[in-house]
Amino acid sequence: MTESDVLTEVRKQFISHLFQEKQLSAHTRDNYERDLSRFQQWLEENAVSQWRNVKQHHVRQFVAFRHRKGLAAKSLQRLLSSIRSFYKYLLREQLAEENPGIGVRAPKVKRKLPSTMNVDEVSQLLKPDSNDPLDIRDLAIMELFYSSGLRLSELLSLNLEDFPVDVEELTVVGKGSKTRIVPVGQFARDAVARWMEVRTTLANKDEPALFVSKRGSRISSRSIQQRLSQQAIKKSSNQHLHPHKLRHSFASHILESSGDLRSVQELLGHANISTTQIYTHLDFQRLAQVYDAAHPRARRKK
Numbered sequence: 001m002t003e004s005d006v007l008t009e010v011r012k013q014f015i016s017h018l019f020q021e022k023q024l025s026a027h028t029r030d031n032y033e034r035d036l037s038r039f040q041q042w043l044e045e046n047a048v049s050q051w052r053n054v055k056q057h058h059v060r061q062f063v064a065f066r067h068r069k070g071l072a073a074k075s076l077q078r079l080l081s082s083i084r085s086f087y088k089y090l091l092r093e094q095l096a097e098e099n100p101g102i103g104v105r106a107p108k109v110k111r112k113l114p115s116t117m118n119v120d121e122v123s124q125l126l127k128p129d130s131n132d133p134l135d136i137r138d139l140a141i142m143e144l145f146y147s148s149g150l151r152l153s154e155l156l157s158l159n160l161e162d163f164p165v166d167v168e169e170l171t172v173v174g175k176g177s178k179t180r181i182v183p184v185g186q187f188a189r190d191a192v193a194r195w196m197e198v199r200t201t202l203a204n205k206d207e208p209a210l211f212v213s214k215r216g217s218r219i220s221s222r223s224i225q226q227r228l229s230q231q232a233i234k235k236s237s238n239q240h241l242h243p244h245k246l247r248h249s250f251a252s253h254i255l256e257s258s259g260d261l262r263s264v265q266e267l268l269g270h271a272n273i274s275t276t277q278i279y280t281h282l283d284f285q286r287l288a289q290v291y292d293a294a295h296p297r298a299r300r301k302k
Contacts, residue, residue, distance in 0.1 A: 007040050010051055014089050023177045025153065035082035038066075051090055056100045059083055063106060076106035114248035117239060122146060122249055125235050126187070133198040134214060138227050140188070140195040141211060145246035147188035149267050151175075152221055152243040158210040163192060174269040182267060251276070 015033050018024045024032075042062050048054060063076055071079070084101035091099060117125070126142060129135075144150060154172040162170060169183050184192075192210075202212050209218035225242060232241035239245070247268070255264050265276040 004040075004044060007044070007049070007051060010090070010095060011036050011040060011086075013093075014086050017089055025175070025177075027153075031078060032082045032085070035079045036086055039079075039083060051087075052096045054087075054096075054100045055098075056103060059100045059104045063104060067107065073107040080104060080106050114252070115239075115245055116249045116252045117245060119253060121237065121239065122246075122253075125232065125237060125241070127235070128191075128194075129235075133201050134227070135231075136191075136198055137195050137202075137211060137219075138231050140191040141224060142228065142231065142246060143188040143191040144184070145243055146250050147185040148172075148182040149247050149250040150182065151247065151269075152224065155211070155243070156219070156221055156224070159208045160210055161208070163210055165193070172269075176271070178269065178271075180266065180269045 011033075014036070015029055018029050018032060039062060042065065043049075043054065043058065046058070046061075048058060059080075063080065066079060067076060080101055084099060087096055087099040087101055090096035126139065126146065128139060141155065144155060148170060150172060151174060154174055157173060158170070167184055167189065169181050171179055171181050173179050195211075199212065202214055202216055203209075204212070204216035207217060211219045211224075213219045213223055228241045228243060228246075232239060251264050251268055254267070255261065258264075261276055268276060270276045
């Protein structure tokens, strides 16, 4: 077995560990595999033949190399996370003496405010205006995204058994295989009930998926993305619609009305509240009202 084969074998063992023990999603595992494969290739080109010989300066040079190649700051952060996680595993397996990713920093990511729709725009988008089964399905999908703040992967995995007739809440499996309970609003329940009435005209026999394509099998993420974009055009929306925009709108509208950041964090399934804080872009008028009502120096004399 060559030195390159040894590097590859250890890397493959780690990916298997992610699948069997960590139970990470296929998308996340693919990201780890891609990042570490590129890291291995760079190491071999720079005459580093063993994982245990990698030092902090190697990681720093590799990150700088990828940065010069145009890799975005967010992707560089994920790259570093992959290397750190890999070496955490190697330390556990006694295949390394140190974690060379510790202490290496990636460029800071500029946090962009999420793109959202206002309440009127959402109401216009979610108006029923067609008896076509595919349009009825799309409306049910959009209502669920907006009603419950689901991620695309969470909606895709829903089965018929997850949605009984009297459902008022759903148990979904989010990132890291973590489950959470989300409410289902009346409009979403009605839209899904209407979809159930026509689902049999499309679904294959014994197909468990709640939402199916025109071929009768579980709908794909790409199909949902394309259909939502088409629905926005059809409803004369001037915005590019994607599943996360409805999730963003869900979070933003609840936060604007309640101001309860912790509850929004739970509803979205965010592990860290810092992720949820990006939704705190409340309009200045509301902030000014809170200030006038709460600050002793802001109250006007009667």
